[in-house]
Amino acid sequence: MKTKFSSSWKKSIQPRKQRKYRHKAPLHIRQKFVSVHLSKELRKKYNKRSMNLRKGDGVNVMRGQFRKKTGKINGIDIKKTKVYVDGIEVVKKDGTKARYPIHPSNLVITELNMDDKMRNKIVKRVEGN
Numbered sequence: 001m002k003t004k005f006s007s008s009w010k011k012s013i014q015p016r017k018q019r020k021y022r023h024k025a026p027l028h029i030r031q032k033f034v035s036v037h038l039s040k041e042l043r044k045k046y047n048k049r050s051m052n053l054r055k056g057d058g059v060n061v062m063r064g065q066f067r068k069k070t071g072k073i074n075g076i077d078i079k080k081t082k083v084y085v086d087g088i089e090v091v092k093k094d095g096t097k098a099r100y101p102i103h104p105s106n107l108v109i110t111e112l113n114m115d116d117k118m119r120n121k122i123v124k125r126v127e128g129n
Contacts, residue, residue: 004024005024005025005026005029009021022081027078027079030078030079030081031052031078032052033078033081033104034052034053034076034078034081034083034104035050035051035052035053035104036050036051036052036053036059036104036105036107036108036109037049037050037107037108037109038050038051038108038109039060039108039109039110042109042110042112046123046126046127047126047127048126051109051112051119051122053073053076053083053104053107053109054073054076054112054113054116054119055073055074055075055076055113056072056073056113056115057072057073057109057111057112057113058070058071058072058109058110058111058112058113059071059072059073059083059085059107059108059109059110060107060108060110061085061088061102061106061107062106062107062108063106064102064106066085066088066100066102069085069087069088070110071085071086071087071088072085072086072111073085073086073113074086074099075099077101080101081103081104082101082102082103082104083101083102083103083104083107084099084100084101084102085102085107088100088102
């Protein structure tokens with residue numbers, strides 16, 4: 001049986017193939033698509049440019065209608081490559097509020113949630129270098 005996703009795919013200049021790769025990627029590879037740049041202070045502290053998002057991280061929205069707003073990560077949808085931030089909501093016509101999904105490329109991490117053991121390992125490993 002032919003698989004939908006090619007694990008041996010390296011790269012292509014063609015946007016069509018790049019979109020296909022992202023669209024058909026399995027969840028363990030899509031996890032890497034929700035990595036976000038660190039703020040300048042965190043970048044100096046950890047000597048790392050970006051990190052994967054975790055629930056509870058403090059972020060700053062850099063682009064879009066909610067630019068310059070800050071909040072904590074409320075949820076992450078790996079399948080849709082979207083992030084939900086506390087305090088960023090849209091008021092619908094009937095008056096109810098709905099969470100607004102934001103693409104991770106429009107965010108910057110300002111505060112790290114260090115509750116996770118794996119993240120602590122990653123940070124310690126980077127600080128050791």
